[in-house]
Amino acid sequence: MNLSETQLSILKLIDLYGEISRKQLALHSGLSQPAVTNITRELIDQKYILEGKETDSAGRAGRKEVLLYANADRFRFLGIDIGGYWIRFAISDNKLNIFHQSITPMHEFINVPDKLAALTDHINVFLQEHGIAAHTIDAIGVGVTGIINMEETHILNIPNLADWDNLPVVSVLQNAFHCPVFLEEGGRTMALAERLIGKGKHVDNFIVVNIGKGIVAGLMLSKQLVYGASNVGGLLGHVTVDETGRQCLCGNYGCLEMFGTYQMIEEKFAALDNSGISLEDAYQQNNKAAMTACIEAGNAIGIALSNVVNLINPQHIYLGGRLFETLPLVFEELKRTIQLRANRFANVVLSIEKNSFGDMEGLYGALTLAKSKLIHLYP
Numbered sequence: 001m002n003l004s005e006t007q008l009s010i011l012k013l014i015d016l017y018g019e020i021s022r023k024q025l026a027l028h029s030g031l032s033q034p035a036v037t038n039i040t041r042e043l044i045d046q047k048y049i050l051e052g053k054e055t056d057s058a059g060r061a062g063r064k065e066v067l068l069y070a071n072a073d074r075f076r077f078l079g080i081d082i083g084g085y086w087i088r089f090a091i092s093d094n095k096l097n098i099f100h101q102s103i104t105p106m107h108e109f110i111n112v113p114d115k116l117a118a119l120t121d122h123i124n125v126f127l128q129e130h131g132i133a134a135h136t137i138d139a140i141g142v143g144v145t146g147i148i149n150m151e152e153t154h155i156l157n158i159p160n161l162a163d164w165d166n167l168p169v170v171s172v173l174q175n176a177f178h179c180p181v182f183l184e185e186g187g188r189t190m191a192l193a194e195r196l197i198g199k200g201k202h203v204d205n206f207i208v209v210n211i212g213k214g215i216v217a218g219l220m221l222s223k224q225l226v227y228g229a230s231n232v233g234g235l236l237g238h239v240t241v242d243e244t245g246r247q248c249l250c251g252n253y254g255c256l257e258m259f260g261t262y263q264m265i266e267e268k269f270a271a272l273d274n275s276g277i278s279l280e281d282a283y284q285q286n287n288k289a290a291m292t293a294c295i296e297a298g299n300a301i302g303i304a305l306s307n308v309v310n311l312i313n314p315q316h317i318y319l320g321g322r323l324f325e326t327l328p329l330v331f332e333e334l335k336r337t338i339q340l341r342a343n344r345f346a347n348v349v350l351s352i353e354k355n356s357f358g359d360m361e362g363l364y365g366a367l368t369l370a371k372s373k374l375i376h377l378y379p
């Protein structure tokens with residue numbers, strides 16, 4: 001695909017407005033009407049955009065204006081969400097409607113010396129299973145719950161997984177699939193999805209938090225994603241909540257991930273109750289040890305988040321993770337802790353709620369990354 005910058009800027013405006021006339025495109029792009037007519041003709045010929053209904057207002061020479069909109073079927077995006085337990089794959093159209101998806105446990109990659117060759121194989125199998133020709137993919141978005149380099153080309157480290165270090169994922173996938181590949185930290189892709197297609201569409205300051213095997217966060221501050229000076233901004237899982245706590249895989253002691261994940265709640269519960277009952281069953285029975293373990297986890301998450309709330313003063317916190325569904329007390333407890341600990345002027349404007357896409361937040365994040373980078377929807 002070889003779209004020019006001006007073609008991309010027109011595609012971006014059409015995407016932002018949903019449907020728009022050529023006259024309005026000229027107005028918003030600063031291009032002349034004849035230039036817009038030429039560019040839109042090229043884009044219509046290549047089926048990127050379609051002509052729709054006429055507007056009520058008359059355009060030049062008294063003619064009615066035709067509204068243009070994006071052809072949902074023109075683009076195919078591949079999203080890859082690399083988490084602690086799973087890698088998810090999905091194919092979507094231009095509207096980010098998902099057609100096909102699959103999920104592979106991360107343990108299939110243990111003892112595999114060449115992780116990226118294995119990843120490429122998994123993608124090929126996924127595409128073949130669903131009859132998708134690789135050359136029809138317009139862009140690939142990869143979200144990873146780890147640390148990536150400043151240039152956004154390499155996975156530098158996944159704290160919860162061994163041997164996922166210094167992997168040139170962008171160049172390997174570009175060579176294999178011959179299309180643009182974009183890489184971003186998972187929490188940031190989730191924030192991007194919330195901002196562009198989720199609940200955060202009109203929210204300038206928010207935090208997305210997802211709890212799986214690890215804890216990731218994406219911070220949207222004054223409409224901008226937070227990256228930091230070395231691309232590790234938003235590392236919520238490794239914020240210290242108890243300096244006397246045990247050592248984390250990252251090397252630090254008492255990180256939030258040592259308290260706030262499902263696995264940690266299970267461990268805490270098992271230490272308090274040796275009857276052999278599962279955490280979820282015990283929770284259903286209002287078992288005291290299960291309640292204590294959930295309260296401790298919710299409290300730890302709440303402490304970490306109330307510090308973040310005081311630092312960046314968000315309007316919303318969007319939370320996701322299976323533990324909020326199966327152990328809702330964790331959600332209630334973290335909310336209570338934030339209300340108790342964060343500054344009251346910050347709490348007045350704050351709402352704490354579930355994320356937009358549940359379990360699929362990272363997958364929508366990866367797809368949103370592919371689309372938004374390809375047509376420059378987001379800087």
Ligand SMILES: [Zn+2]
Pocket residue numbers: 237238239248249250251252255257
């Ligand atoms: Zn840590």
